[in-house]
Amino acid sequence: MIVISPFSRALSNGKMNPKNFPYWKELIAMIDEPIVQIGIDGEEQLVDDFRKNLSIDELKKLLKECRIWIGCDSFFQHLAWSEGKPGIVIWSVSDPLIFGHPENINLLKDRSYLAANQFLWWESTEFDADRFVTAEQVFQAIP
């Protein structure tokens, strides 16, 4: 079973979070094993098994049960790191050398796409799908 954590937190200005991978549907279509999506109320449902608003303990349990997880730069990658469970993180504008963990497979298209200032609110950074690797590249990275 694969756990996906597709979305980083919603922005206060209502715009799309520039850290959110835009090709989840294409990626999910390539994966031939059970997928559990985690998230919160208001997020788009991408698979049948969407578990919302889980507690930290429930998320830790799910991490133990899954074969691998895939996510973006959100709290979940830190929780998985804390639990010693490596996974795949899809990056775009935030810097994996600062906010990532080398134990994970960190997929960054190119460092030239990183935001110039890593420490501002992400509301000030525009979403740009060109900043992400492709669904195929993520699929190829799954062990």
Added chain:
Amino acid sequence: MSKVLCSVATRGRYHTTLPLVLQAIINQTKPVDKLVIFDDNDEPKDVRSDLAYGYFFQMLDIKGIPWEWVFAEKKGQHYIHQMANYMGYEWVWRVDDDAIPEPNVLANLYKHTNEFIGAVGGSILTPPIMNTQSSTGQIDNINSEPNIQWGLIDRKRKVDHLHCSFLYRAGVHDYNLDLSRVAHREETLFTYGLRQKGYDVLVVPDAVTWHFKNPNGGIRSETNQQLYEHDEQIFMNHMQFKDHTIVVLNCGLGDHIVFSKVLPKIKNPLVFTCYTDIVPGRSIAEAQNLFGNIDQWNIYKKMDLWGWKQSLEKAFEKMYL
């Protein structure tokens, strides 16, 4: 050799003590690597056409000392010192605009610096000179003894805090920006903060600065007693928890998770937190009540200030270890 920035914050003393201070800085036996004057006057002036200032600026140019005159934000000298703190120099010699250093002061402060030193101060004398031989310079005695720097210092001694003008290691501890415009206790909080970070704070002999206490200008321009009381309360709150490392996690869930790996390494932590299920502690509201502005613990502002390139975990370590 490490670079030394000389920082002067001035207010209301264009034509009294500030010219004396600038002349004394220009005449140091160890030249500063840069002089920056932060003009915090309510009605700032362009002094380049003033006879004395015009010559001072020419003397600086002739001596090859870069200088800069910055019109400050009128928020108080703690904001100014914080700017100087992060101007990229290893050491900052802060000189008050009514404190006139003898020519050997910087040389004699600087010669005591090494990797273990956070700050070095000398005597800050206002006639008649006090006898402070029995003063300890310990923070616990701050309200019960005269400041050790108010008298002649006969030997190098470790202290907890410094006063007025001194040389300090830049970029390792922040000024408390929650203090009011009068910035009462700002140098005590700052130098004791360096001490808490493990650096030695020294008073040394043969470094005399004459403090021409001026009833006008500087923080004495402010007469609102409530500002002093506000600052004193912040100081008292810090002293109440001085044996702890204060941790304020006003940040995201993921940041708390990363911080949780650093927490066991922190000496006697007192934690204020947003997510008690990740990092147990007291509330952020309580931290705000105790310390006012909690930006000094904002890890993102710190990383921005530091031009940070390493991991978030290492940033937390830099802040708290």
